[in-house]
Every structure is written in structure tokens, then in C-alpha cells.
Amino acid sequence: MTTPETLHDLAPAGDRGNATRTMGAPLRRALATARERTAVVCGEQTVTYGELAERIARLGGLLTRLGLAPGDRVGVLGANCHRYLELYLGLPSHGLVIVPLNVRHTAAERTYALRDAGARVLFADRALDGLDPDLRVVDTSTEYEALLADAEPVAPLREPREHDLAGIFYTGGTTGAAKGVMLTHGNLVANAFHFMACWPFTADTRWLVVAPMFHAAGTIAALSTVWAGGTQVMCPAFTPDGVLDLVERHGVTATLVVPTMMDALAHEQAARPRTVSSLRWLSHGSSPAAVELLRRTHTAFPDAEMLHIYGLTETSPIVTLLPGEQHLLDAPQARSCGRAAVGVEVIVVDPADRTPLPPGTVGEVLIRGANVTAGYWNKPEETAAALRDGWFASGDLGLLDDGGHLFLVDRAKDMIVSGGENVYSAEVENALFAHPSVVEVAVFGVPHERFGESVHAVVVLRSRPEDADAFAEELVAHCRRTIAGYKVPRSIETRVEPLPKSGAGKILKRELRAVFWTERESQLT
Structure with a gap:
């Protein structure tokens, strides 16, 4: 049912999908509307959209030289930087499948993911132990720039479509527990649309990439920002003082952090204030945040609109959003994950028979939308269990209130x-x-x-x-x-x-x- 040979195109028979709903579409629009604008800031380096497009075209030539073809899987491991962004955009745009690797994983965990995905090439910014000898490793901190400069710019060998596989994102660790979540071009584009329907992305957006880009949280706004012709500012490693310095220096307007980062930022801003009035949108996700932490954060960043995002790797990742969270701190909804994003449907069902449950009743959270995964790589049984009748079973237990706010109470998947x-x-x-x-x-x-x-x-x-x-x-x-x-x-x-x-x-x-x-x-x- 789900083998590497059959998964390049995940569309139903006879339906190849729309080529405009692909990873390359945002960059094509940015080239038409913002070619000379800065696309990425990484340390002292800036890259315009025109330069980013040229580098991605040369990446196509490099991929051909490495013997890769559409549908091949390619591993990427490294810190947040402009090269990671161009690989995230460029590999799928050339029809290949990106396999982001967690930099904190052990050699055994990395090896499992690379072997399971059948990756032939790995782009990495550091030396790694325990890799298969036949795996071609391109060091992005040394040889990558020379290889890119020597490559001929090429167009995609085959224009991807929305149902083509764009990435395999591993959610677990070393053995059977690890699952490769398959996200198509259409999944990731849908997530961008859902985010843009909730928060304003414009050419003036300056999004600070804080969460690591191997996580869905790290690339949650990548396509939205590119589509709008905005700028992404890279934070290679989180420190509270480093993040606040980037906000002040580059006039950052928006970002996403996890609660531990939010706590550290609030403390740092209270102890050593920076000029952070440019930060107008502060989102957080990945784990619960205590109401008192939200209060401290609002005090530290009073000009920022706060947004809680609940998402999963399998949903590309946005499921629900709670905008204007700072206005709800004394309301019960402050403990919720918000309402379903525009374009996403959320219901709570009886885990035994999947019948919908009334508001206020705890059950399993099911999700439907164009952002929902195509399934798990090489795991047909797990795919069939998770995807049924168009709904994705999240494995989370929660309840909906009368206003459609989702409250999570447990994780059925532990x-x-x-x-x-x-x-x-x-x-x-x-x-x-x-x-x-x-x-x-x-x-x-x-x-x-x-x-x-x-x-x-x-x-x-x-x-x-x-x-x-x-x-x-x-x-x-x-x-x-x-x-x-x-x-x-x-x-x-x-x-x-x-x-x-x-x-x-x-x-x-x-x-x-x-x-x-x-x-x-x-x-x-």
C-alpha cells in the first residue's frame, strides 16, 4: 500500500492536482513582486529573493550531478540558516523529498530514519558518526558553497504537483516507534494558507525563525512569509539575550516559540529590557503554557498580539489557533488551544466507535483538512488506523466547548x-x-x-x-x-x-x- 516506488505521487488515480499549490509557487510570486527585497537574514549575510531563486536553480544542477532524480529522498541536518531554508524550499521544488533530521538524535536514531526513508544523500553542517558508507554526505559548512557555485542553474526536471510527496518528517526515535510522516506539497501549501487566513503576512513581515527547522514549528511560517515577500531572520541557536538582540536589531515583527523559550524571554526582557516594540505577533505552541507564564509574557511584550497554536506534524502542523490570547487570561478559554483554523475541521468522538460527542464531553480529537498527512512512510497499518473516512485520528483526548474552543486533557498515544x-x-x-x-x-x-x-x-x-x-x-x-x-x-x-x-x-x-x-x-x- 505504501512503498517508496508508489509514493512520489499520492493523488488518486487520474488526479495529478494543481501545480500552483506546490512549494515552488510562493517563491515564484515573491520573484514577481519582491525580487530585490531581502528574503533571508542569517548573521551578517542577507539574501534577496532573486539571489535565493538563483541558488535554488543551482541546487537543481547540483542534485543532478549527485545522480538524484524526482522522488528521491534527501536528508538534511543542521542549525537554522539560509542554506537550510533553500534546501527546504529547493529540494521539493525540484521534485525531491526532504527528510529533516533532529540534530539531537543519536547516531542510531539518525541511521534508522535515513535507512527507512531510503535517503541516498545527506546535507549536514557537521561531522557525524555511524553513517552508512554508501551515503553521500555534503558538508554545508564547507564544500556546499563551492559545489553550488560550480553547478549549472536548472529548472525542475519535472514540475511537481500538489499531491507529490514533499517531505518525510520523523516523529519518533530508534525502532518501530519512529514514524515517517508523509507531507505533500498540497499539505504544506494548505498550512500556509491557513496561517495567512489568521495572521497578517505582508512584505513588511520580518519573521524570526527560532524553533529548529527540523521541527514543524521551525518552518511553520516559511511558505507564508515567502508568499508575502517578507523576510525571515535566522536564529541558529536559542538564547534569550540572542533572540531579543535579533528582535531589536532587525525589527522582527513576528515569531513562534515554545513555552520554555517564552519564559526565558520574559525573564530576560524584564531584567535587561530591549527595544522590542516591532514585535507585534508572538505565537507559541508545542506544549501547554501556564496562565501565569502568559501574564508574564504579556507584561514583558505589551505591544505583541499573542497566539496559541495547537498542531501536529501530521497536520503540517496547524490545527487550532487562539489569537488575542492576552485578552483572555481571566477567561476559561485561556486554557484552551483555541478554535479550528480556517480550512480545518475538528471534532471530538467516542474512541470506541467514532461517533461525535456533544460539547463538554471528553473524547478523541479528529481532524480533517487539506493539511492532513498522506500517511506514514512504509507503514500501511498505522496509516489505515490513523486515516479513516477522510478524518485523521490525532490520538489526543480533549473536549470542545459551546464556542468551539478545544481543550486537551490527555494524550492517548502517551x-x-x-x-x-x-x-x-x-x-x-x-x-x-x-x-x-x-x-x-x-x-x-x-x-x-x-x-x-x-x-x-x-x-x-x-x-x-x-x-x-x-x-x-x-x-x-x-x-x-x-x-x-x-x-x-x-x-x-x-x-x-x-x-x-x-x-x-x-x-x-x-x-x-x-x-x-x-x-x-x-x-x-
């Missing part, structure tokens, strides 16, 4: 969002299970003031350790050898008694979580 990073409990559980002393394990998120959630593990051991704290530290060290640091549990509870289970033998994580989350769930429901 995904943990810590500091803006997605952590799948199954990956951490697999790592812990590899320790010979572990009999049972349950991993879940617990509230964390700074990170939104932190990874917590309850581990059943074969025998009671003499020093429980020391053994917990041993388990942490064990995890660090196999999974990325942000996935490693920040707290571990050891016990010898069995974990609570359902009649079917499934571990009841809700009971384990209750002591940590009861207060928050009561607020939301």
Missing part, C-alpha cells in the same frame, strides 16, 4: 512534550526494558514548571535495590547510551510491586499519572 520536544513513552520504555533488572516499566509526562512536562518513569525491578537513588542514576546512565538526552527520564520511581493493570493486562498509566495531573485535568474538564 506522547510527552518536554521543552518543545516530542518524546514517545514507548521509546523510553524500550530503553529501560533493555536493562536486565527491569521487569515492568511505565513512562509518562508529569508537570514541569519550566519544560511544560518532564519524562517520569515508574520501574518494577526484580529485587529491591540497596540504594534506590543510586540505582535510578544507573538507569538514567543506561538510557543515555541508547536514546537522545531530552528523552531520558528526569525522575525515576523504583518499586518491586507489580504495576496496576486492566482486566486485559494493560498497564493503567492513568492511575499512575493521577497523583501528578489531577489538579490540571480538573481545571480543563
Whole structure:
């Protein structure tokens, strides 16, 4: 059903789609309306739209020289920069499929994604260990510029269409838990339209790219900004003082951050104020934000309109938006994710039979729209389970109020969002299970003031350790050898008694979580 040979065009038979709803369309409009305007600012370097188009044309020549053809998958790993943006735009525009890699992943996690996607070439800005010997690596910090300058500018070998695959975005880690989310040109263009329908993107937009571009949050406004002929200012690594300096220096008008970044920015602005009146639109997402954090942020940036965005990699990513959030801090809606974006439909259903539920009733969140993924790469069973009758099953549990505001109360997939990073409990559980002393394990998120959630593990051991704290530290060290640091549990509870289970033998994580989350769930429901 979903094999690499059949996935270049994901349209129904006889429907190739519209070529104007592709990744190349925004740049073509920018060339017609803003050729001499600055497209990207990266450190001391500026690139106009005309120059960006020339570089992407030369990228086409380089791709041909590397022996790549439309439909081939290409890995990209690196910090935010103008080269990452041109690869993000250019690879799909030439008919290839971008595979962004998390810079924090281990060698095993990177290798899994590259092998699973069948990538033949990797663009990376650093030396990497553990790569397959037949993988061609282009170092974007050294040889890339010379290769690009030597390449002949070429047009796309085959003009992509909206149903063509544009990217594979891996949501998990090392083994079966990792899924490659397939996003088409049409998915990503739809997301841009949905964002532009909510917030103003113009030629005067100066969007600060803070979130890493391997995340959907990092490229959430890339196409919208290009379409409007605005400017993207690159932040290669987050520091609160560095971000505020960029806002002041470049007159940044809009950005998106995760709550941990927002907290750090509010503290930095309060301690050492900058001139940030240009910042008119401040959005946040990826994990819950406490109302008190929103208050502090509004105090620090009183001229900024605040926007909460709930999204998923599978939805390109925008699902719901809560604009004007600073005006709702004393209202119940402040704890919501907002309403469905223009162009997106959201319903809450009974998880058992998918019948729609009335307002105020908790159920599974389903999503429909042109932004919804085409499925999971090489995973037909997971695709069939997630996509049914035109709806995507998010795996999140929530409720809708009478006004259409969505309140999330749990994650049915047991995904943990810590500091803006997605952590799948199954990956951490697999790592812990590899320790010979572990009999049972349950991993879940617990509230964390700074990170939104932190990874917590309850581990059943074969025998009671003499020093429980020391053994917990041993388990942490064990995890660090196999999974990325942000996935490693920040707290571990050891016990010898069995974990609570359902009649079917499934571990009841809700009971384990209750002591940590009861207060928050009561607020939301």
C-alpha cells in the first residue's frame, strides 16, 4: 500500500492536482513582486529573493550531478540558516523529498530514519558518526558553497504537483516507534494558507525563525512569509539575550516559540529590557503554557498580539489557533488551544466507535483538512488506523466547548512534550526494558514548571535495590547510551510491586499519572 516506488505521487488515480499549490509557487510570486527585497537574514549575510531563486536553480544542477532524480529522498541536518531554508524550499521544488533530521538524535536514531526513508544523500553542517558508507554526505559548512557555485542553474526536471510527496518528517526515535510522516506539497501549501487566513503576512513581515527547522514549528511560517515577500531572520541557536538582540536589531515583527523559550524571554526582557516594540505577533505552541507564564509574557511584550497554536506534524502542523490570547487570561478559554483554523475541521468522538460527542464531553480529537498527512512512510497499518473516512485520528483526548474552543486533557498515544520536544513513552520504555533488572516499566509526562512536562518513569525491578537513588542514576546512565538526552527520564520511581493493570493486562498509566495531573485535568474538564 505504501512503498517508496508508489509514493512520489499520492493523488488518486487520474488526479495529478494543481501545480500552483506546490512549494515552488510562493517563491515564484515573491520573484514577481519582491525580487530585490531581502528574503533571508542569517548573521551578517542577507539574501534577496532573486539571489535565493538563483541558488535554488543551482541546487537543481547540483542534485543532478549527485545522480538524484524526482522522488528521491534527501536528508538534511543542521542549525537554522539560509542554506537550510533553500534546501527546504529547493529540494521539493525540484521534485525531491526532504527528510529533516533532529540534530539531537543519536547516531542510531539518525541511521534508522535515513535507512527507512531510503535517503541516498545527506546535507549536514557537521561531522557525524555511524553513517552508512554508501551515503553521500555534503558538508554545508564547507564544500556546499563551492559545489553550488560550480553547478549549472536548472529548472525542475519535472514540475511537481500538489499531491507529490514533499517531505518525510520523523516523529519518533530508534525502532518501530519512529514514524515517517508523509507531507505533500498540497499539505504544506494548505498550512500556509491557513496561517495567512489568521495572521497578517505582508512584505513588511520580518519573521524570526527560532524553533529548529527540523521541527514543524521551525518552518511553520516559511511558505507564508515567502508568499508575502517578507523576510525571515535566522536564529541558529536559542538564547534569550540572542533572540531579543535579533528582535531589536532587525525589527522582527513576528515569531513562534515554545513555552520554555517564552519564559526565558520574559525573564530576560524584564531584567535587561530591549527595544522590542516591532514585535507585534508572538505565537507559541508545542506544549501547554501556564496562565501565569502568559501574564508574564504579556507584561514583558505589551505591544505583541499573542497566539496559541495547537498542531501536529501530521497536520503540517496547524490545527487550532487562539489569537488575542492576552485578552483572555481571566477567561476559561485561556486554557484552551483555541478554535479550528480556517480550512480545518475538528471534532471530538467516542474512541470506541467514532461517533461525535456533544460539547463538554471528553473524547478523541479528529481532524480533517487539506493539511492532513498522506500517511506514514512504509507503514500501511498505522496509516489505515490513523486515516479513516477522510478524518485523521490525532490520538489526543480533549473536549470542545459551546464556542468551539478545544481543550486537551490527555494524550492517548502517551506522547510527552518536554521543552518543545516530542518524546514517545514507548521509546523510553524500550530503553529501560533493555536493562536486565527491569521487569515492568511505565513512562509518562508529569508537570514541569519550566519544560511544560518532564519524562517520569515508574520501574518494577526484580529485587529491591540497596540504594534506590543510586540505582535510578544507573538507569538514567543506561538510557543515555541508547536514546537522545531530552528523552531520558528526569525522575525515576523504583518499586518491586507489580504495576496496576486492566482486566486485559494493560498497564493503567492513568492511575499512575493521577497523583501528578489531577489538579490540571480538573481545571480543563
